[in-house]
Amino acid sequence: MNIDRLVFAVAGFMVMASLLLGYFFSPYWFLLTGFVGLNMFQAAFTGFCPLAKILKSVGVESGKAFE
Secondary structure, three states, X not given: OOHHHHXXXXXXXXXXXXXXXXXXXXXXXXXXXXXXXXXXXXHHHHXXXXXXXXXXXXXXXXXXXXX
């Protein structure tokens, strides 16, 4: 699995987990959903993704989006 797929998988998991936590425990968890969405939005324009940088530093194969 390359960096692009891992970034999308982690972002999707974080959104789903924060939605479930927000629904069942506390609405403050929805802030995590907003943070993930905002980070994805800025990465679309800047090409900078903190998770992609971390994954690249540990040796995960690079994809096309975050080279």
